[in-house]
Amino acid sequence: MARQWGMVIDLDRCTGCEACVVACRTENNIATVGDDQAGRGRAIHWLRVERYYEGDFPDVKVKFMPVMCQQCGAAPCEPVCPTFASYHTEEGLNGQVYNRCIGTRYCSNACSYNLRFFNFYNPTWEKPLDLQLNPDVSVRSVGIMEKCTFCVQRIKASEIQAESEKRPLRDGEVQPACVQSCPTKAMVFGDLNDPTSEAARLARSNRAMKLLEELGTVPQVTYLKRDSWNGAENV
Amino acid sequence: MAQKTSEQINEELLRPLQSTSLTYKLALVFFVAVVAAAGFAFSYQVNNGIGVSGLQRPVFWAFYITNFVFWIGLSHAGTLISAILRLCNATWRRPVTRCAEVITVFALSIGATFPVIHLGRPWLAFWLFPYPSERGIWPNVRSPLLWDFFAINTYLLGSVTFLLLPMLPDFALVRDHAVGFRKKVYNVLSLGWTGTPKQWHRLEMAMSIMAIAVIPVAVSVHSIVSWDFAMANVPGWHSTIFAPYFVCGAIFSGIAALIIAMALLRKFLHLEEYLLRVHFENLGKLLLVMSLLWFYFVVSERLTAWYGNEIFEMPTFWSTQRGDFSPLFWTMVLCNFLIPFPILAIKRFRTIAGCVIASIGVVIGMWLERFLIIVPSLSSKFLPYSYVTSPYRPTWVEITITCGTFAAMALLYMLFSKFVPIIAVWELKAGDPNMKVVREASLAPSAGQALPHGSEAGAD
Amino acid sequence: MAVADAIYGLFPGPDSAERAVNALRDAGVAADKMVILSPEPFDQYEFTHRDHKTVMPWLAMCGGIVGGTLGFLLARFMQMAYPFPLITGGMPLVSPFPTGIVTYELTMFSAVVTTVITLLVTTGLPNWKAKVYDEEVARGMVLIGVVDPSESSRADLESRLQRAGAAKIKGTGRFAKA
Numbered sequence: 001m002a003r004q005w006g007m008v009i010d011l012d013r014c015t016g017c018e019a020c021v022v023a024c025r026t027e028n029n030i031a032t033v034g035d036d037q038a039g040r041g042r043a044i045h046w047l048r049v050e051r052y053y054e055g056d057f058p059d060v061k062v063k064f065m066p067v068m069c070q071q072c073g074a075a076p077c078e079p080v081c082p083t084f085a086s087y088h089t090e091e092g093l094n095g096q097v098y099n100r101c102i103g104t105r106y107c108s109n110a111c112s113y114n115l116r117f118f119n120f121y122n123p124t125w126e127k128p129l130d131l132q133l134n135p136d137v138s139v140r141s142v143g144i145m146e147k148c149t150f151c152v153q154r155i156k157a158s159e160i161q162a163e164s165e166k167r168p169l170r171d172g173e174v175q176p177a178c179v180q181s182c183p184t185k186a187m188v189f190g191d192l193n194d195p196t197s198e199a200a201r202l203a204r205s206n207r208a209m210k211l212l213e214e215l216g217t218v219p220q221v222t223y224l225k226r227d228s229w230n231g232a233e234n235v
Numbered sequence: 236m237a238q239k240t241s242e243q244i245n246e247e248l249l250r251p252l253q254s255t256s257l258t259y260k261l262a263l264v265f266f267v268a269v270v271a272a273a274g275f276a277f278s279y280q281v282n283n284g285i286g287v288s289g290l291q292r293p294v295f296w297a298f299y300i301t302n303f304v305f306w307i308g309l310s311h312a313g314t315l316i317s318a319i320l321r322l323c324n325a326t327w328r329r330p331v332t333r334c335a336e337v338i339t340v341f342a343l344s345i346g347a348t349f350p351v352i353h354l355g356r357p358w359l360a361f362w363l364f365p366y367p368s369e370r371g372i373w374p375n376v377r378s379p380l381l382w383d384f385f386a387i388n389t390y391l392l393g394s395v396t397f398l399l400l401p402m403l404p405d406f407a408l409v410r411d412h413a414v415g416f417r418k419k420v421y422n423v424l425s426l427g428w429t430g431t432p433k434q435w436h437r438l439e440m441a442m443s444i445m446a447i448a449v450i451p452v453a454v455s456v457h458s459i460v461s462w463d464f465a466m467a468n469v470p471g472w473h474s475t476i477f478a479p480y481f482v483c484g485a486i487f488s489g490i491a492a493l494i495i496a497m498a499l500l501r502k503f504l505h506l507e508e509y510l511l512r513v514h515f516e517n518l519g520k521l522l523l524v525m526s527l528l529w530f531y532f533v534v535s536e537r538l539t540a541w542y543g544n545e546i547f548e549m550p551t552f553w554s555t556q557r558g559d560f561s562p563l564f565w566t567m568v569l570c571n572f573l574i575p576f577p578i579l580a581i582k583r584f585r586t587i588a589g590c591v592i593a594s595i596g597v598v599i600g601m602w603l604e605r606f607l608i609i610v611p612s613l614s615s616k617f618l619p620y621s622y623v624t625s626p627y628r629p630t631w632v633e634i635t636i637t638c639g640t641f642a643a644m645a646l647l648y649m650l651f652s653k654f655v656p657i658i659a660v661w662e663l664k665a666g667d668p669n670m671k672v673v674r675e676a677s678l679a680p681s682a683g684q685a686l687p688h689g690s691e692a693g694a695d
Numbered sequence: 696m697a698v699a700d701a702i703y704g705l706f707p708g709p710d711s712a713e714r715a716v717n718a719l720r721d722a723g724v725a726a727d728k729m730v731i732l733s734p735e736p737f738d739q740y741e742f743t744h745r746d747h748k749t750v751m752p753w754l755a756m757c758g759g760i761v762g763g764t765l766g767f768l769l770a771r772f773m774q775m776a777y778p779f780p781l782i783t784g785g786m787p788l789v790s791p792f793p794t795g796i797v798t799y800e801l802t803m804f805s806a807v808v809t810t811v812i813t814l815l816v817t818t819g820l821p822n823w824k825a826k827v828y829d830e831e832v833a834r835g836m837v838l839i840g841v842v843d844p845s846e847s848s849r850a851d852l853e854s855r856l857q858r859a860g861a862a863k864i865k866g867t868g869r870f871a872k873a
Contacts, residue, residue: 041291041624050620067618076468078783082378083362088782100372102362103285103355104380105295109613110467114293114621118355120286142284143355212617215468218785241734241835365773373773376793377783385800393807400814408734411833426821429828432743434818435736440751441814445807448755452803459796665735674708674835 004092005150006192006220007179008202009066012227013186016064020178020187021047024068027151027177029137031123044117046148047178065223066187068178069094069115069148070211073218077107077116085145091155092192092220096147103143112215116147150189151176171197192220237508238671241664248656248663249412251504258503259649266646273639276632277352285355289629293621294613298633299353300463301605302640305488306346307387307460308481308601312489313339313394314453315521318446327517329667330509333659334500335493336398341647342492343391345640350383352636379466382459390456393449400441403428404661457485464608471540471551471612480532484601487525487571491597494518496648498591500657509658511669512587519590522597523579530572550615550622559626560611563603570600699826700868702852703730703840704861709737711860712837716742718855722848724841730827732838742839749817755810762805763798770797827867836862 024030024047033042047068054061071094078086078094085100086107108116122142125133133139136153140146158174171190179187190199202208207224239247280287290297316335320328351360363374363384374381406425413421428434461481464472494515501510540552555564575593578584614623629637651657664672706712712733719729726745737743774789782788815821832838839859841852849870856864865871 037286039625041293042286043292048620050618052620067620074785076784079375079377079786080379080467081783082375082380082384084372084375084781084783086783088785090779100362101356102359104350104353105290105355106378106380106463106467108292108295109469112468112617114616114618117292118290118295119284120290121284142286145355215617245834365769371777373776375781375783376770376773376797377786377790378793382793382796382800385797385804389800389804389807392804396807396811400811403820404734408833411830422823423821426815427823427825428820429825430732430734430832431818432731432733433746434820435733435743436746437749437751437814437818439736439738440749441810444752444755444810448803448806448810452800455796455799455803661735665738672835674710 001193002090002092003191004193004220005071005155005174006092006190006199006203006222007068007150007176008188008199008208008222008224010186010188010202010224011065012207012224013184014064014066014182015184015186016049016051016062017183018049019181019183020066021045021049023177023181024148026132027134027137027154028149029133029139030146031119031125033121033123037120042118042120044119044146046115046117046146065211066178067113067115067211068221069150070113070217070219070221071150073220074216076110076112076217080106080110082106093150093152093155094147095152096145096149098138098140098144098146101144103145105145107145112212112217116145119144119146151178171199236669236671238673239508240673244660244664244670244672245408245412247506248509248658248660249409251652252409252654252656255653259653263646263649266642266649269642270639270646273636273642276635276639280352280632281357285353287630287632289627289633291624291627293616294610294623294627296353296609296613297606297627298629298637299349300609301602302637303346303349303353304460304481304605304608305602306342306349306640308457308485308488308605309492309598310339310342310346310390310394310489311453311457311482311485312342312493313337313397314449315486315489316493316518317397318450318453321442321446322450326666326668327514329662329665330506330658330670331493331497331514331518332662333398333401333655334496334657335489336394337648337651337657338489338492338496339394340391340398341644341651343387343394344647345643347387347391350380379459379463383463386452386456386459390449390452393445393452397442397445397449400438400445401659401662402655403438404430405656405659408660409656454482457482464612469612469616470545470548471608474536476532476536480536483525483528483532484604487522487529488598488601490518490522490525491594491601494522494590494594495598498587500652501587504652504657506658509663509670513669515587515590516585519579519585519593522575522590522593526572526575526579526597533568547617550619551612554611554615555607559614560607564607567600567603567607570596571604572600698867699842700866700870701730701827701840701842702844702849702856702864702866702870703827703829703838704853704856704859705829705831705836705838705863705865706860707836707862709733709740709742709837712737712839713740713742715839715856715859715861718859719839719841719852722852722855724844724852728842728844730838730840730842732828732832734832734835734837737837751810751813751817754813755806758809759802759806762808763802765805766798766801767794769801770794829865831863 028046030044030046033044047066049064049066051062051064075094078088082104083100083102085097087095089095105118108118119140119142154176155174158169162169174189176189179189188199188202190197192200192203194200202224203222205224208222209225210219210222313336316328317332351357354360365373403425406421407428410418410421410425458478461477465474465477497510500506540548554560574596578589578593610627663670704715706715731742771789771794780788827840829838844852853864
């Protein structure tokens with residue numbers, strides 16, 4: 001059966017430290033746009049930790065969750081791209097082909113989660129920061145949409161490695177940058193079509209929920225709701 | 236009812252082609268300057284990136300798409316007036332048809348530039364065209380933007396044909412009144428039209444076919460443009476009412492633009508005897524109907540949104556009714572309904588000036604309506620964390636390009652009226668109920684050979 | 696310029712033109728040798744109704760059907776022409792709705808194109824070498840004449856045109872007078 005890559009994020013373990021965000025930026029050559037542009041809403045965060053504050057001081061509760069491209073099974077961003085820059089791969093990922101993108105930005109309007117990002121200017125890295133660029137990932141130019149790819153370069157590298165060693169891919173062998181860097185192991189990545197994989201097992205948990213599932217986007221990222229100590233359900 | 240001879244009509248309607256006033260030249264220079272500024276702004280944007288505009292995440296579409304929908308909508312003027320009134324045999328339409336068709340062609344051309352202007356990589360816009368590329372990739376037909384491509388091109392072809400075909404006899408007319416190089420040019424343009432009955436019949440048959448063909452195309456074009464929004468699951472966009480709503484709004488703004496254009500032509504080309512108050516009154520009544528229809532659609536859409544109280548829709552809804560966008564929203568209602576309705580409904584106010592005031596209001600209001608469909612919905616999509624960071628504000632690039640489109644429209648219109656008679660002369664003579672053509676008995680001396688006897692007139 | 700040999704009269708209005716056409720018909724002039732040029736359609740008058748009915752609407756419809764078929768095939772082709780299926784949004788590979796839209800638009804496109812081509816072909820335009828033309832037509836006169844009449848019938852034809860109310864009578868080609 002074909003693979004369906006998916007991720008499970010345990011919100012009980014997530015501390016909101018944003019190590020995953022930093023790792024993602026480093027791995028995927030994401031440019032910093034500067035504070036002026038960020039203030040105008042153009043910052044690029046393939047993975048972001050969303051924060052919601054509830055209540056007034058001193059009873060403030062913070063709810064946070066890491067949100068990245070949900071690689072939806074019925075992605076609203078895919079049919080609307082006129083040049084097939086956004087399409088569904090055979091392994092269940094929403095692929096973004098930078099070369100085909102002409103920048104109509106329809107996909108980002110259609111994305112219900114606002115998880116797609118646009119290069120408003122040509123990204124620049126001041127020397128010597130350009131030495132840190134990851135050679136496995138292309139650098140996008142102006143006018144192109146980009147988003148989380150589940151570190152498809154790492155997926156491909158592991159698949160090629162496994163094939164050259166003539167063995168199947170082991171569960172947990174592929175680790176996107178965010179999963180690898182999470183200090184509390186809150187994020188698990190794996191093949192949801194393999195019932196024995198850790199990701200598939202956790203996705204069957206009774207704490208499982210999906211973001212905006214009622215919209216029918218069929219997201220492949222499962223969140224495990226936070227349990228409070230006295231047993232009441234709490235996101 | 237005015238009475239003129241055929242030659243008098245020719246003279247008056249061909250005068251703009253033969254003489255140019257100083258006002259015209261100054262206006263031309265001004266509009267060219269504004270269009271040049273817009274061109275500069277666009278090249279600045281291509282060089283530096285879309286970042287020079289006010290766009291941001293999540294408001295990825297704003298001024299450019301507003302302009303796109305606005306101009307495509309405005310282009311529905313010609314279709315309504317020419318095609319529908321032609322099919323209904325409304326003879327009062329005759330002096331008005333070419334003015335309307337010209338608006339359609341130019342508004343459509345201007346609107347069709349915006350899908351290129353708003354692209355992140357506009358130099359690759361040709362990928363929307365289905366051609367066998369070396370990458371083996373074809374455009375995605377499932378995307379509403381592709382439907383736009385086909386629909387707008389079909390409508391453009393239809394409108395250009397609708398405009399150019401009845402121009403053949405008028406080109407022949409101008410050819411016969413011109414000398415030298417101009418005569419040669421108009422001869423080529425007229426395709427050698429002589430006026431045999433066969434030519435007239437075929438032309439009129441072609442026009443009837445075009446009238447029937449272009450109406451469904453026009454309806455489909457703006458429905459497809461509306462589906463650019465309705466096909467995306469965005470609060471405030473994903474509504475089935477969009478297709479009729481947009482078509483109604485398009486015809487609404489089209490009639491308003493036509494009234495303004497006619498009033499300007501009437502004033503500057505001294506066509507007071509051709510474009511009469513009755514024309515403005517009839518168009519004003521149509522504008523009134525469209526205003527009421529538009530109001531009905533807005534109320535239906537707002538009422539269902541409010542009553543449904545859907546959790547994701549309400550932030551967008553309230554932002555237009557009471558929040559950041561409410562000044563624009565209530566201005567729009569004022570311009571589109573509250574001002575035009577009394578002016579157009581009460582006969583005393585439905586003068587030419589009154590119709591023009593109402594129309595200017597409608598043009599402003601309809602532009603605002605396009606803006607208010609796009610930006611508030613994008614500013615407050617589903618997840619509150621990614622609502623808009625700072626409210627969308629246009630930059631000088633977007634404002635310049637917007638002004639440039641209005642200047643381009645005026646410029647193209649002015650150039651057209653300089654080279655082609657803006658009122659279809661043969662159509663006017665053939666059946667306008669407000670102009671009686673007196674068949675003159677005597678004949679002006681001509682350069683042709685005359686027989687010794689018989690230049691006394693036969694009585695008609 | 697292939698100017699034909701013809702004689703014609705210039706008539707100030709459709710009524711006199713009608714009389715002229717009737718007079719010429721009575722004189723036995725064949726329909727294809729009669730020249731009628733008018734600055735307006737004059738649909739209400741009989742003298743403009745000489746041609747057989749046109750099949751232009753049917754041709755336009757056929758053109759539309761051809762275009763629609765091509766549009767359908769194009770849309771289907773564009774959705775299937777890949778070595779691997781390009782799935783988008785979990786939706787079917789060949790979607791009926793977009794295919795329908797492209798089919799519809801190309802139907803109308805080719806109906807328009809067919810109409811224009813039919814118009815140009817049946818009217819013989821562009822034809823800058825008109826056989827008979829007079830610029831007075833542009834000033835509101837109707838030109839009624841006969842192409843290539845015999846020498847003997849010439850005087851008779853000219854007097855008929857005169858009686859019908861010609862403002863001027865002229866000739867072209869070998870009938871042109873100095």
